[in-house]
Amino acid sequence: MAQKYVYFFGGGKAEGRGDAKDLLGGKGAGLAEMTNLGLPVPAGFTITTEVCDQFYKNNRSYPNGLDKEVKEHLDRLEALVGKRLGDANDPLLVSVRSGAARSMPGMMETILNLGLNDKSVEGLAKKTSNRRFALDAYRRFIVMYGSIAMGVKKDEFEHKFEEIKENKTRARLNIPKNQKVLDTDVNEAELEQLIPLLKGVYKKHTGEDFPQEPVEQMWGAINAVFGSWMADKAVTYREIEKISGLHGTAVNVVQMVFGNKGETSGTGVCFTRDPNTGENTFYGDLLMNAQGEDVVAGIRTPIHLSELNVQLPKVYEQLCDVRLNLEKHYKDMQDIEFTVEEEKLYILQCRSGKRSPLAAFKIAVDMVNEGLITKEEALLRMTDKEIEGLFYPVIDSKISQGELEEKYLASGIDAVPGAAAGKIVFTAKDAEEWSAKGKKVILVRKETSPEDVGGMHAAQGILTATGGKTSHAAVVARGWGKCCIVGCEALSVDYNNKTMVIGSKTLVEGDEITINGSTGDIYMTSLSLIKPELPEAYYAIMKWADEVRKLRVRTNADTPHDAQNGVRLGAEGIGLCRTEHMFFETEERRLAIQEMIIADTLEQRIIALEKILPFQREDFKGIFKAMDGKPVTIRLIDPPLHEFVPQDEGGQKQLARKIDVPYELVRRRVERLHEANPMLGHRGCRLAISYPEILEMQVRAIMEAACECQANGGKVFPEIMHPLVIDKKELKILETKTREVADAVMAEKGVKVEYLVGTMIEVPRAALLADRIAEVAEFFSFGTNDLTQMTLGMSRDDAGRFLPDYVDEKKAGVFKADPFQSLDQDGVGFLIKMAVEKGRATRPKLKLGLCGEHGGDPASVEFCHKNGLDYVSCSPFRVPIARLSAAQAAIRDNKK
Numbered sequence: 001m002a003q004k005y006v007y008f009f010g011g012g013k014a015e016g017r018g019d020a021k022d023l024l025g026g027k028g029a030g031l032a033e034m035t036n037l038g039l040p041v042p043a044g045f046t047i048t049t050e051v052c053d054q055f056y057k058n059n060r061s062y063p064n065g066l067d068k069e070v071k072e073h074l075d076r077l078e079a080l081v082g083k084r085l086g087d088a089n090d091p092l093l094v095s096v097r098s099g100a101a102r103s104m105p106g107m108m109e110t111i112l113n114l115g116l117n118d119k120s121v122e123g124l125a126k127k128t129s130n131r132r133f134a135l136d137a138y139r140r141f142i143v144m145y146g147s148i149a150m151g152v153k154k155d156e157f158e159h160k161f162e163e164i165k166e167n168k169t170r171a172r173l174n175i176p177k178n179q180k181v182l183d184t185d186v187n188e189a190e191l192e193q194l195i196p197l198l199k200g201v202y203k204k205h206t207g208e209d210f211p212q213e214p215v216e217q218m219w220g221a222i223n224a225v226f227g228s229w230m231a232d233k234a235v236t237y238r239e240i241e242k243i244s245g246l247h248g249t250a251v252n253v254v255q256m257v258f259g260n261k262g263e264t265s266g267t268g269v270c271f272t273r274d275p276n277t278g279e280n281t282f283y284g285d286l287l288m289n290a291q292g293e294d295v296v297a298g299i300r301t302p303i304h305l306s307e308l309n310v311q312l313p314k315v316y317e318q319l320c321d322v323r324l325n326l327e328k329h330y331k332d333m334q335d336i337e338f339t340v341e342e343e344k345l346y347i348l349q350c351r352s353g354k355r356s357p358l359a360a361f362k363i364a365v366d367m368v369n370e371g372l373i374t375k376e377e378a379l380l381r382m383t384d385k386e387i388e389g390l391f392y393p394v395i396d397s398k399i400s401q402g403e404l405e406e407k408y409l410a411s412g413i414d415a416v417p418g419a420a421a422g423k424i425v426f427t428a429k430d431a432e433e434w435s436a437k438g439k440k441v442i443l444v445r446k447e448t449s450p451e452d453v454g455g456m457h458a459a460q461g462i463l464t465a466t467g468g469k470t471s472h473a474a475v476v477a478r479g480w481g482k483c484c485i486v487g488c489e490a491l492s493v494d495y496n497n498k499t500m501v502i503g504s505k506t507l508v509e510g511d512e513i514t515i516n517g518s519t520g521d522i523y524m525t526s527l528s529l530i531k532p533e534l535p536e537a538y539y540a541i542m543k544w545a546d547e548v549r550k551l552r553v554r555t556n557a558d559t560p561h562d563a564q565n566g567v568r569l570g571a572e573g574i575g576l577c578r579t580e581h582m583f584f585e586t587e588e589r590r591l592a593i594q595e596m597i598i599a600d601t602l603e604q605r606i607i608a609l610e611k612i613l614p615f616q617r618e619d620f621k622g623i624f625k626a627m628d629g630k631p632v633t634i635r636l637i638d639p640p641l642h643e644f645v646p647q648d649e650g651g652q653k654q655l656a657r658k659i660d661v662p663y664e665l666v667r668r669r670v671e672r673l674h675e676a677n678p679m680l681g682h683r684g685c686r687l688a689i690s691y692p693e694i695l696e697m698q699v700r701a702i703m704e705a706a707c708e709c710q711a712n713g714g715k716v717f718p719e720i721m722h723p724l725v726i727d728k729k730e731l732k733i734l735e736t737k738t739r740e741v742a743d744a745v746m747a748e749k750g751v752k753v754e755y756l757v758g759t760m761i762e763v764p765r766a767a768l769l770a771d772r773i774a775e776v777a778e779f780f781s782f783g784t785n786d787l788t789q790m791t792l793g794m795s796r797d798d799a800g801r802f803l804p805d806y807v808d809e810k811k812a813g814v815f816k817a818d819p820f821q822s823l824d825q826d827g828v829g830f831l832i833k834m835a836v837e838k839g840r841a842t843r844p845k846l847k848l849g850l851c852g853e854h855g856g857d858p859a860s861v862e863f864c865h866k867n868g869l870d871y872v873s874c875s876p877f878r879v880p881i882a883r884l885s886a887a888q889a890a891i892r893d894n895k896k
Helices: 021-036 047-059 066-079 120-128 131-151 153-173 186-204 214-230 232-241 293-295 309-310 313-330 357-371 375-381 384-389 401-407 428-437 452-459 472-478 536-548 560-568 579-586 587-598 600-625 649-658 663-673 685-690 691-709 728-749 764-768 784-792 803-808 826-842 858-866 878-896
Strands: 006-010 044-047 093-099 108-114 249-257 266-271 281-286 332-343 344-352 406-409 412-415 419-425 439-446 461-464 482-487 492-495 499-502 504-510 511-515 521-524 551-557 573-578 632-634 717-722 756-761 777-783 848-850 871-874
Touching: 006 066, 021 044, 021 047, 021 093, 021 249, 021 344, 044 066, 047 249, 066 214, 066 249, 093 214, 108 131, 108 214, 120 131, 131 153, 131 186, 131 214, 153 186, 153 691, 214 232, 214 560, 214 756, 232 452, 249 536, 281 309, 281 573, 309 313, 313 332, 313 344, 357 375, 357 384, 357 536, 375 536, 375 878, 384 756, 406 560, 412 472, 419 428, 428 439, 428 452, 452 472, 461 472, 472 482, 482 504, 536 858, 536 878, 551 560, 551 878, 560 600, 560 878, 573 579, 573 600, 573 871, 579 587, 579 600, 579 728, 587 600, 587 649, 587 663, 600 632, 600 691, 632 777, 685 691, 685 728, 691 717, 691 728, 717 728, 717 777, 728 756, 756 764, 764 784, 764 826, 777 826, 784 826, 826 848, 858 871, 858 878, 871 878
Parallel strands: 419 439, 439 461, 461 482, 551 573, 551 871, 573 632, 632 717, 717 756, 756 777, 777 848, 848 871
Antiparallel strands: 006 044, 044 249, 093 108, 093 249, 266 281, 266 332, 332 344, 406 521, 412 482, 419 511, 492 499, 499 504, 511 521
């Protein structure tokens, strides 16, 4: 039996289902499901994502038999609706839309009004008794087909339209120069003059007449939609959103319904709950006498959804019923696209709605309380980005109302909450370039388009002159939790001169502004921003997460302040305390460590180390007190010694004066420390082998602090960790010395402290010999930053020049994600699995953790859960992400 590539929906029945997103894409699956639910959905058919997959695998060729299958389904659609595509008397018109399994708003293409030509436009005019409507639909189709299917710049078409509006419409209606001429102001006669001009633009840039054959138009549109899967904007969005593993986009060919037939027609986008706050209120935008792209593109500023209840109350009531039915069915907040054609409602799409981080937490908790979903379902629904978004800044409440009023510029529509401050830029390219240089920028546009996605992601916030809460800028920014204001009517942007007029002020590129996405207000200069209060729903979600997860979560912390932050965010210990960071805190500390490094003799080094010991002891006391009985893994000195001393002549001379030694001594010592490849050089436990006195000082500082804390009634559980170990014998030397010092300190103080001695597994050889190393080590901590570097043979400091090619699906596509951000489970993960199995075969109760950057990456956390690690450790502000990810891993594991 031949493979099925096309699925029909219409007449109350659909061949597909809502759970077939991987095959039909989100839009196709939604259309099928809504049809089966009996909702008013226009009929059509979906070409599957598998066709897209084969299209790219076979050099942009379609599978055999697809053309025949598409024709059969087009015939079926024509029979159902009683119209023929492009018929001269009563034409069927269709839209051709994209739709991948994961929502990618605005990143791929849609073409509307397909089937219109010079003859069918007259048939549409007669059938509807509305020639202006028919010509306007044809105008839109020529522009969309020309720009999307044939690559003609849209501005070329828009320029002709603007000429008609300025030269004809403005004069006819006596519209003042300072007032915009709307598309709806253009009359039938002016549209009739415009059509040949648009076809002239098409021919000029393609060398061909505008196609009159409807089936040719349809295949041109299908090609364009499949082609848009690998467009730069779509690829960039998938990279940002870490979307991978999809077959591609589906193509949906759907009967057109028209929102631009007059004032009893319209189109809109709505959300079943407020996507900014999560409140259970109906939320959305509406444009009367318009087509769908007008709302999403933000070309016109829409009216609020509630206005529909005033203008067409029966339609609004029906839409409210659809809202309740869809949310109850999908058990999630829905984003619904709809069209009203002469008072008849049609539902064009539904999908899980993009929402702000604040709204995500509130909706999840409310739906649990309403009995719509379980706690486990609520947890699985949350994402790491939504947690991060809760920590995005707001304007400092200490700023007086008077100061805010003084710096106030204008207001727009509050599309995405939070606040952002930075320098104005007017292009996505500039936003990316300035941001790469460390500058904070606000991207200011008339309206955004999908091509701006890279700059939108790079910017701190987004400000547009037009658009509503469901325009492209708002939807994309909301998905990222990025502050956004749209529809600022007081804003006029001049791209050529890189200036903007806002209210009574003129600002230029590089001037600073602050935008408040929670209120829609815009201010001069960069105002002070602070972290917001966490909502109650956050604490509810995290409590549920802690109840189900098995994997413990620690934090990486080098100071008492970091430790307190980690505990506040839910850390259950410290998985990595980097002792060398303590040396940089004050000039006195830096000089002490530098004096030790420059020293020529053991006696001189010991004198210098005795100066360092009190600093280290006090630091450890602070950390132990902050952790209050929670385990603390302390890594002994790791970096090569040359990192602590100046490399330039001026710095070396200054150091020589401060520690009172000859400059030549400093210069020679620094020169001897130089290494061609320091990452693989004299560092980590190799320093302790060469200079055991460093180990002695650090272990003494740890244990003296632990004894003092415990003697004062505190609980302390230090875990002393030796980095960069490669062999059992090497570790045994270090472990023996560690215990000698620790036991001596406890004897001196008369205090017994429980402590462990273990190692980091960060060299591939250590993973391979983990069974032997576990004979000595009481715990392993996988240092995945270095383990990744050494396994891949890539320096994370230098790989940035070429690593993007290894992740880019349009180039090599070797990795699904940056292996320094998300664990390379096939390679590095294989070594970790081996070390876990070997280590626990030797020592069944071997404590296992992971302390690299990967400890806060959801996919890496799930890997650790699956492979039986006891904990992960990450930076304080990623602790909540790790807690949630560990819970999600446990829930998914239990479902198997």
